[in-house]
Amino acid sequence: MLKDRISNREARITVMGLGYVGLPLAIEFAKAGFYTYGYEIDSSKIETLKAGKSYILDVPDDDIASTLSQKRFQPTSDAGVIKDSDVVVICVPTPLRKTRDPDLSFIISAVQTLLPYVHRDMLVVLESTTYPGTTEELLAREIENKGLSVGRDIYVAFSPERVDPANKSYKTSDIPKVVGGVSEICGVLAEELYKAIVPSVHGVSTARTAEMVKLLENTFRSVNIGLVNEMAMICHKMDIDIWEVIDAAKTKPFGYMPFYPGPGIGGHCIPCDPIYLTWKAKMHGIEPRLVELASEINYYMPHYVVDRLVDILNEHGRALSRTNVLVLGVAYKKNVGDTRESPAIEIINKLLEKKANVSFYDPYVSSIMTINGILKGLEDISDLASYDCCLITTDHDEIDYERIVESIDIVFDTRGRLRREGIYSL
Ligand SMILES: NC(=O)c1ccc[n+]([C@@H]2O[C@H](COP(=O)([O-])OP(=O)(O)OC[C@H]3O[C@@H](n4cnc5c(N)ncnc54)[C@H](O)[C@@H]3O)[C@@H](O)[C@H]2O)c1
Structure with a gap:
């Protein structure tokens, strides 16, 4: 048997x-x-x-x-x-x-x-x-x-x-x-x-129940990431540090679990799975508004990051089109080399559209495809003198962030890795 x-x-x-x-x-x-x-x-x-x-x-x-x-x-x-x-x-x-x-x-x-x-x-x-x-x-x-x-x-x-x-x-x-x-x-x-x-x-x-379990798990993540991304945008306007808010909220031992804002969602799961759910729900006559709204907010994040970067550069009297930008991390999340649906690549494309001079470094990724063709990553970050600004899009553990902060004047950290005075954050 x-x-x-x-x-x-x-x-x-x-x-x-x-x-x-x-x-x-x-x-x-x-x-x-x-x-x-x-x-x-x-x-x-x-x-x-x-x-x-x-x-x-x-x-x-x-x-x-x-x-x-x-x-x-x-x-x-x-x-x-x-x-x-x-x-x-x-x-x-x-x-x-x-x-x-x-x-x-x-x-x-x-x-x-x-x-x-x-x-x-x-x-x-x-x-x-x-x-x-x-x-x-x-x-x-x-x-x-x-x-x-x-x-x-x-x-x-x-x-x-x-x-x-x-x-x-x-x-x-x-x-x-x-x-x-x-x-x-x-x-x-x-x-x-x-x-x-x-x-x-x-x-x-049933098998259908097991299929729905997975969609619930990942839609739960998408919705909560959408919520915290929206909170991050609200906090920025109100001059409140979202990271400090999350640290405090997570001291509650029940009824809350922390999710963190970022430059957008990527990988093979969180961007795709809620769409499998909404597609099927619509075939049953249901418009899943909350799920779609969360995806919309998450898809807006790369645009938001570029808009914020333009504002930050303006504060320093700089135009994006005359700026050398170092994008740090193109994988969709830290410590992996997977670039599927990575928001960092969308951000790079938007920066290129706006005529910025873009380079990237990612210890796990040697090149990516952009709107301008293949872009090779830097082999190391030993020479940072030529960069006006650094945009941290993936917070890989093995990057020497102190070197970045010491060498580049403007650092915009979208992952909450460097939470300190003088560093721009979401
Ligand atoms: N990557 C994740 O973290 C993750 C987590 C949970 C669930 N999933 C789900 O698991 C599934 C697989 O995802 P993945 O990330 O492993 O994808 P992947 O692209 O890394 O791997 C899929 C592999 O299948 C191979 N393949 C394609 N068609 C084939 C065929 N007809 N016969 C044999 N091999 C074939 C591809 O060449 C590839 O190597 C997806 O449905 C994904 O949503 C992925």
Whole structure:
């Protein structure tokens, strides 16, 4: 029985998509004793992994090398391995289209890859963040069309991924999992699977509920970030320090949790996930006003930062078009190299539109694409003499902020890293 094969670690697992989510997950399954295939369409990633190297900061090379040498982990671009698998976990991207609608093309393509190999007594779990109904309507229905009855012949579930890249306290293996099956037995089997790698598993009644859990978690973040960004703009006008306000508010032991303002939201989750929710809600005749307003405020932040920078330069009798600006940090958050949807890049584009002379430094990112083409980052910050102003957009820990403050007259810190007299902040 599949349940026994999972609990005895005899089940073979294929993880589809070895990115920020899929690679750590595949390694956790392998470390727990499962024979794990990592199926990935990007052949350069497969080559890197086969050489025993990782390309995800949270996954050490040693983990790749040891799971390879113990013959627990097999990276591959051959989808045929799915045929030999008892469990398949799908971790492909769910971005937005240019029209800012959900783009399910990666899930659709992964399902098409999977279908020729699905078989009886197999568990298929979707982990990609998506709107409620995807697991049932897109995955389970396609499998049923192959003549397999979901819940009787084959099992389908959804389990949201909650990994937080660069979080030192919580890695994939420390974060409780939520699972919801298309039927009860589907959920039970998915719970059995995740129990092998995480401290606790919380089962919910349906796959749709599990899909909604993830959207609630990330929409909660988006709304609270929107609120605190709005508070930051109000505080600035009233000459009150937002950071001091937050520090004081968070002393309340209940009913409040701190969120921090910043130059905008980025990454693959917070900018996208609320849009998956609102898109689906509208199909049910609901206009989710609060969620959309929060996203609007968050999307306004890069404009606000540029407007504030113009005002700050004006105070110093400078025009942006004749200013050498050093942008510090282009990753969407600190201590990672992920620039997807990064507000820093939008800010750089706006500065370039306004004819500023822009350079950037980011210890994790060597170049970015801007409206003017590829912009290479500085290799180090040893020579700061030529910069009139520094805009801190990502507060990576390993930057020598004292050097910045000593060398550059005007510093605008959008992350609250340098809270002191003489430094401009949000
Ligand atoms: N990055 C995060 O912090 C995070 C956190 C929680 C949830 N999520 C969700 O997890 C999902 C994956 O996100 P990610 O950040 O890992 O994306 P990613 O872009 O880092 O990784 C996805 C990988 O899937 C591969 N891929 C694409 N189509 C494929 C296919 N048909 N078959 C096999 N491989 C394929 C890509 O080449 C890529 O390597 C998304 O739905 C995202 O919203 C991400």
